[in-house]
Amino acid sequence: MIDQNETGGKxxxxxxxxxxxxxxxxxxxKPVHTRFPPEPNGYLHIGHAKAxxxxxxxxxxxxxxxxxxxxxTNPIKEExxxxxxxxxxxxxxxxxxxxxxxxxxxxxxxxxSFARRLIEAGRxxxxxxxxxxxxxxRGTLTEPGTDSPYRNRGVExxxxxxxxxxxxxxxxxxxxLRAKIDMSSGNLNMRDPVLYRILHASHHRTGDKxxxxxxxxxxxxxxxxxxxxxxxxxxxxxxxxxxxxxWIVDNAVELMPEVVEFRSRQTEFAxxxxxxxxxxxxxxxxxxxxxxxxxxxxxxxxxxxxxxxRGITPQAIADFQERxxxxxxxxxxxxxxLEHCIRQELETTAPRLMAVLDPVKAVITNWPAGETExxxxxxxxxxxxxxxxxxxxxxxxxxxxDDFMExxxxxxxxxxxxxxxxxxxxxxIRCDEVIxxxxxxxxxxxxxxxxQTRSGRDTSGKKIKGVIHWVSVEHASRITVNxxxxxxxxxxxxxxxxxxxxxxxxxxxxxxxxxxPAEPAVAGAAxxxxxxxxxxxxxxxxPEASGDGTPVFNRIVQLRDSWARMQK
RNA sequence: UGGGGCGUGGCCAAGCGGUAAGGCACGGGUCUUUGGAAUCCGCAUGCGCAGGUUCGAAUCCUGCCGCCCCAGCCA
Numbered sequence: 001m002i003d004q005n006e007t008g009g010k011x012x013x014x015x016x017x018x019x020x021x022x023x024x025x026x027x028x029x030k031p032v033h034t035r036f037p038p039e040p041n042g043y044l045h046i047g048h049a050k051a052x053x054x055x056x057x058x059x060x061x062x063x064x065x066x067x068x069x070x071x072x073t074n075p076i077k078e079e080x081x082x083x084x085x086x087x088x089x090x091x092x093x094x095x096x097x098x099x100x101x102x103x104x105x106x107x108x109x110x111x112x113s114f115a116r117r118l119i120e121a122g123r124x125x126x127x128x129x130x131x132x133x134x135x136x137x138r139g140t141l142t143e144p145g146t147d148s149p150y151r152n153r154g155v156e157x158x159x160x161x162x163x164x165x166x167x168x169x170x171x172x173x174x175x176x177l178r179a180k181i182d183m184s185s186g187n188l189n190m191r192d193p194v195l196y197r198i199l200h201a202s203h204h205r206t207g208d209k210x211x212x213x214x215x216x217x218x219x220x221x222x223x224x225x226x227x228x229x230x231x232x233x234x235x236x237x238x239x240x241x242x243x244x245x246x247w248i249v250d251n252a253v254e255l256m257p258e259v260v261e262f263r264s265r266q267t268e269f270a271x272x273x274x275x276x277x278x279x280x281x282x283x284x285x286x287x288x289x290x291x292x293x294x295x296x297x298x299x300x301x302x303x304x305x306x307x308x309x310r311g312i313t314p315q316a317i318a319d320f321q322e323r324x325x326x327x328x329x330x331x332x333x334x335x336x337x338l339e340h341c342i343r344q345e346l347e348t349t350a351p352r353l354m355a356v357l358d359p360v361k362a363v364i365t366n367w368p369a370g371e372t373e374x375x376x377x378x379x380x381x382x383x384x385x386x387x388x389x390x391x392x393x394x395x396x397x398x399x400x401x402d403d404f405m406e407x408x409x410x411x412x413x414x415x416x417x418x419x420x421x422x423x424x425x426x427x428x429i430r431c432d433e434v435i436x437x438x439x440x441x442x443x444x445x446x447x448x449x450x451x452q453t454r455s456g457r458d459t460s461g462k463k464i465k466g467v468i469h470w471v472s473v474e475h476a477s478r479i480t481v482n483x484x485x486x487x488x489x490x491x492x493x494x495x496x497x498x499x500x501x502x503x504x505x506x507x508x509x510x511x512x513x514x515x516x517p518a519e520p521a522v523a524g525a526a527x528x529x530x531x532x533x534x535x536x537x538x539x540x541x542x543p544e545a546s547g548d549g550t551p552v553f554n555r556i557v558q559l560r561d562s563w564a565r566m567q568k
Numbered sequence: 569u570g571g572g573g574c575g576u577g578g579c580c581a582a583g584c585g586g587u588a589a590g591g592c593a594c595g596g597g598u599c600u601u602u603g604g605a606a607u608c609c610g611c612a613u614g615c616g617c618a619g620g621u622u623c624g625a626a627u628c629c630u631g632c633c634g635c636c637c638c639a640g641c642c643a
Contacts, residue, residue, distance in 0.1 A: 011582055011589090039643050074642060131641055138639060142570045145639090176641050186571035188639050197641035216643050240572050240638050268573085275579085323591055325581050327574095330636060334579045337592045347605060381605075413603065422601055455601065467601045535602045563603045 007061045012326045014054075014267060018062060018231060030262055032064030033230045036090070037071045037104075037220065040082035040204070042281045043296045044089045044304045046317070046338075047272040053321040054269070055233055056095035067227055068097035072105050073219050075203035083204070085296075089304035094314050104214075104223050105205045110259055111214050111222060112166065115177060115195060117255040119158045124195060125151055126161040127178045134176070137183070138191050144184035145191045151180060165198055168211045172200045179218075181247065189244045193217055217241055221248040221264065228261030235271040236328060242266050272324065273332040275491040277302045278501060283494075292505055293487070299554050300487040300509050310484060311530055311540020311556040316342040335486070339557045346538045346556070350530045351379040351386065354424070354469040355518035355553075357481060357536060359398035361473060362415075362445040364429060367395040372474070375455060377425040391519050393426045396473040398517045400535075403468040404445060406434060411566070413466035415445070421466040424534060428453035428464050469534040476517035480552045481539070483511040525551065535559065 007015055021027055034055040038044065044052075059066035068090060072078050087101075118124035127150045129137065139145035153161075165175055177196040185191055195218040200211045221244075224232045232245070245266045252260050273279060278287075279302060287293050287301065296303050299310035307317065319341040324333050354377075373393045380386035399415065408416040415421040420430045433446035452460040487509050493501040518533075525531065527543035531553075539553040 009590095037643090041643080071643065077642070127641095134641075135639070140570085140639060144570085173641060178641095188571075190571095191639085194641050199641080213641095215641075220643085236573070237637055238643090242572090270574085323580080325591090327581070329574055329581090331580060334592065337580070340592060343604090352602080381602075411603090424601060426601095458601090464601080466603085469602075532602085532604085535604070559602075559604050561603075566603080 010061070010322070013328070014058065014231070014233065014269065014326060015061075017267065018058065021230075022062070027230055027262075030228060030230060032059060032062040033067070033228050033262070034059050034064065034233060035067040035069050035224070035227065035229050036095070037069050037223075038086050039071045039074070039077070040079060040086060041074075041077040042082060042285070044086055045279055045284065045302045046274065046304070046307060047279050047302075049093055049304060049317050050272040050321050050324065050326075051233070051235070052090055052093055052095050053318055054326055057318075057322075058231065058233075064230075065100065066095065066097055067100040067102060067229070068095075069102040069223060069227065070104065071216065071220065071223075072103050072203070072205060073214050073216060075199060075201040075213065078204055080204045085305065089308075092308060092314055093304065093317065100227075102223075102227065103205055104219050105203060107223060107226060108206060108210055108214070110226070111219065112212075114222060114252060114256050114259075115214075115218070116159065116162065118179070118195070118251060119162060119177075120155055121251070121255055122155060122180070123251065124158070124177055124179050125153050126158050126165065127151075127176050127192075127194075128174070131173060134194070138188065139183070141188070147183050148178070148192065151192070162196075165196070165212050166210070168200065170198055172198050172211075174198060177212075179244075179247070181244075187240055187243060189217065189241050190247075193244060217244050218248060221245040221266075222252055224264040225249050225252050225260045225262065229264045230262055232264050232266045234266060234268055236268045236330070238266065239268045242268070268328065269326045270328055270330055273330075274302065274335055274338070275332055276335050276486040276488050276493075278488075278493055283501060286502070287487075290502065292502060299482070299484050309542065309544070309554070311538070311542075311554050312338075312342055313345055313530075316345045319345065332492070342538070342557045343560070346530060346532065348380070348383065350532045350538055352377070352381070352534050353519060353522055353525075353531045354391070354471055355479065355481070355516055355522065355533045355536070356398040356400055356469065356471050357483075357513055357516055357533070358401045359471075359517055360401045360404065360442055360445065362397050362399050362429070362431075362447050362470075364395050364397070364447055364449045365432070366448045369395050371395070372472070373426075375425040389521050391425060391521070392472045392475040393423075394472045394474050397423070397470045398473060398476065399423075399445075399468055399470050401442075404431070404442070406442075414468055415447075415466070420450075420462070420464055421468055422453070422455075422464045423470045424467050425455045426470070427451070427455070428458075428460070428462060469536075471517045471519055473517070475520050477520050477522045478550065479516050479518050479522055480550050481513040481516045482542075482552065482554045483513060484555050485509050485511075522551065530556065532559070 036052045036055050056066045127148050137146045176194045178192045181190045183191045196212045199213050297305035297309045320338050374390040376388045403414045405416050422428045427449040429447040429449045435444040437443050488504045489506045490504045493504040537558040538556040542552045545552040
């Protein structure tokens with residue numbers, strides 16, 4: 001018996017349904033079996049990640065199986081390039097299909113046979129109507145359709161015609177195979193849906209072997225049935241297709257029982273939407289093609305490749321997916337939830353480093369010139385096993401420009417004239433003088449340090465509220481930092497149909513900081529590793545943006561900043 | 569005016585007739601050499617609305633209202 005503990009306490013309607021199926025033995029002893037069926041015609045995004053991880057975790061939680069099957073039934077739109085990127089993305093997410101990587105096109109031959117049996121049973125016919133005529137005969141939402149004049153062709157004629165379709169005797173689009181169901185159904189999908197169309201096009205896997213290709217509604221349920229898929233999950237917009245799904249599976253069970261592994265059933269759930277981004281393939285493609293972003297893997301994109309390049313971990317995405325849950329209600333999840341998942345993981349796994357993103361020089365006037373002292377700092381606070389590192393401290397340091405205020409408000413706990421602040425891991429300093437250039441811009445802060453306040457052996461008795469990060473000027477490594485922010489300035493870029501969504505693009509979604517001083521340890525960082533730049537944000541050392549050898553760090557997500565919130 | 573869905577706090581989401589879980593967000597306290605983290609507290613007299621059934625309704629019934637999807641030889 002599977003109880004809540006074994007399924008991680010998940011209480012969504014799909015888990016409930018599966019538990020019930022198991023209790024009632026509706027699976028007849030077969031393992032729970034799910035699948036993710038991408039069409040290789042584009043890049044995967046975080047919405048797909050929800051579907052992938054849902055399907056995969058169901059299989060895992062119920063000790064079942066998970067297949068990856070490409071729905072490659074439309075050669076015009078599909079490419080091997082997308083097959084490769086999708087495989088890479090799903091593998092990176094951690095969903096494991098073991099040895100069950102399939103393609104709908106693997107089953108074209110048996111599907112052809114199944115179509116023949118449908119014809120033999122008088123349930124499918126070749127229709128010579130043009131595309132426009134078929135549309136006209138279909139009727140409208142409120143009016144029933146009209147039977148095609150070819151609807152009652154004899155079995156032999158249909159069989160012969162279908163075979164000639166396969167042989168390539170007819171032009172693209174000249175004929176189709178249709179199911180004979182009900183032209184007056186309130187459900188448009190049941191008005192004699194097209195099962196096969198003629199497409200003289202080369203397929204990325206089957207080449208020119210076929211010139212007729214099955215439609216999704218015919219192909220998908222049958223593929224599920226022969227793979228033994230027990231629970232075929234898809235998004236809400238397929239709800240209307242379910243009667244057709246069942247029609248196909250029922251016919252497969254009746255007419256071709258020898259290949260049916262399981263009488264699969266379709267269950268729909270709501271797809272993921274998130275604020276401050278767009279999710280449709282069309283819109284994502286526009287962002288890339290119109291160069292609003294650098295590519296499909298631009299760290300601002302909601303694509304899996306983009307999330308990966310941003311530095312977000314698969315663990316955080318999986319955590320996010322579980323917290324979002326699954327239901328049938330249309331929803332838009334707050335980006336803040338994803339950010340929370342990322343921070344929560346990185347808090348305990350990302351070593352700390354100091355870098356000053358917007359530096360201003362501070363000179364410790366009572367520190368001897370040329371003298372360097374090493375300060376020990378923990379790599380991961382609260383985790384002694386992560387150890388410490390030594391950071392050089394000297395007479396000249398950089399501090400964050402906004403960690404100084406000449407005329408600060410009451411609650412400003414950082415540096416200001418005559419006030420003291422602690423340099424993390426080092427000494428307490430006081431600001432004595434502010435130096436400006438002719439334009440009034442602060443160029444240097446003159447400070448003095450208190451020798452009794454050495455971190456770890458402070459004998460001054462001072463209680464200093466503010467702690468700021470710093471980098472020694474003399475020892476600083478230089479890095480490039482990409483400060484990424486939301487791609488859009490509004491929660492829902494698609495809300496107003498009058499305004500093109502690209503008008504809502506955030507002009508500050510990427511701010512590049514070059515020559516950023518960072519502590520020397522940064523030079524030893526491994527590409528692909530993640531850090532917290534103390535008091536600022538989590539960063540990812542971009543392994544693909546080496547360029548001139550200067551390390552490039554992508555901002556993954558900012559730290560929570562209650563000071564910034566107080567300012568508002 | 570056809571068919572299929574959905575409406576529980578700002579955002580997700582449990583709940584399936586016994587008196588509104590949880591997470592995020594938000595507000596406040598404690599602690600803190602990250603204004604981070606941690607920790608504690610607060611946050612729906614009410615579940616789209618209106619009736620009804622019942623000792624008792626978010627859960628059952630009736631009627632409304634609102635939103636989403638469907639007329640590809642796309643998936």
